[in-house]
């Protein structure tokens with residue numbers, strides 16, 4: 183499934199948005215503008231964009247604790263996201279969730295869950311609902327290579343295969359799980375090897391090549407939509423920042439960042455677009471200016487929005 187030129191330009195712009203939004207969010211966090219923990223996915227923009235763009239608007243994703251990029255790629259409004267980071271009432275979760283629990287069900291963004299692998303069983307429930315209702319909506323669940331060793335991930339993948347659920351299990355193998363390099367806890371090179379054990383197809387993609395990610399995920403989404411059941415995509419990429427913003431990263435392998443930065447996903451697509459005459463310097467500058475304006479507006483929106491009041495604390499509580 184080849185993306186159109188129009189779609190490639192949209193993917194480029196979205197990757198630039200994610201990179202610049204997260205860079206600014208990290209600066210704001212360091213300046214003490216909002217509390218909590220912030221996990222950025224800088225370096226992984228192709229992985230989140232290529233996968234989310236393979237979905238329809240009414241398909242769903244299960245975001246993780248490192249979910250800004252996943253949610254922006256799926257179409258979350260940057261204003262709602264920034265306001266949520268600030269804990270404001272205008273945020274995507276009305277200020278109750280923060281960075282790790284982003285949700286916007288109207289956009290198919292099921293709630294991010296900070297417990298590793300915790301989003302996947304909910305995603306399986308949504309996929310089962312789609313199947314029982316005779317709809318053709320697909321759920322794509324994100325997880326990291328660290329989470330891949332959690333029992334819940336194995337359980338969900340097994341059940342999804344047995345029940346033939348319309349799901350895509352998308353692992354972002356970003357080299358580090360908290361403070362551990364992947365070699366410390368994984369004996370296999372690609373998680374896709376595990377797919378056969380669940381009875382589903384598995385594929386490995388270059389997670390820094392947005393087109394490779396888009397093509398492979400589109401195929402998995404098509405299979406799920408047509409009743410062919412779940413698949414697994416292992417996207418090999420790297421996070422450039424720490425586990426959290428402020429992490430001193432004493433554990434990082436020497437020279438590894440320099441190597442991965444050579445594979446920066448944004449200039450890779452940019453070069454293709456320029457070589458094929460779809461983008462020029464002026465077009466690139468216009469995209470950056472447009473995005474910086476959008477980010478400045480989201481910051482202003484977050485700053486000027488009210489906090490929820492103590493009287494409203496129980497408003498969104500179900501029981």
Ligand SMILES: Cc1ncc(C[n+]2csc(CCOP(=O)(O)OP(=O)(O)O)c2C)c(N)n1
Pocket residue numbers: 247248296297298325326327328329330332356358359360425
């Ligand atoms: C069940 C559970 N165990 C441990 C943690 C603590 N923890 C938070 S993030 C993390 C590492 C996650 O690594 P990975 O799944 O590869 O995702 P990444 O952070 O690299 O995106 C750990 C161990 C947790 N949140 N939930």
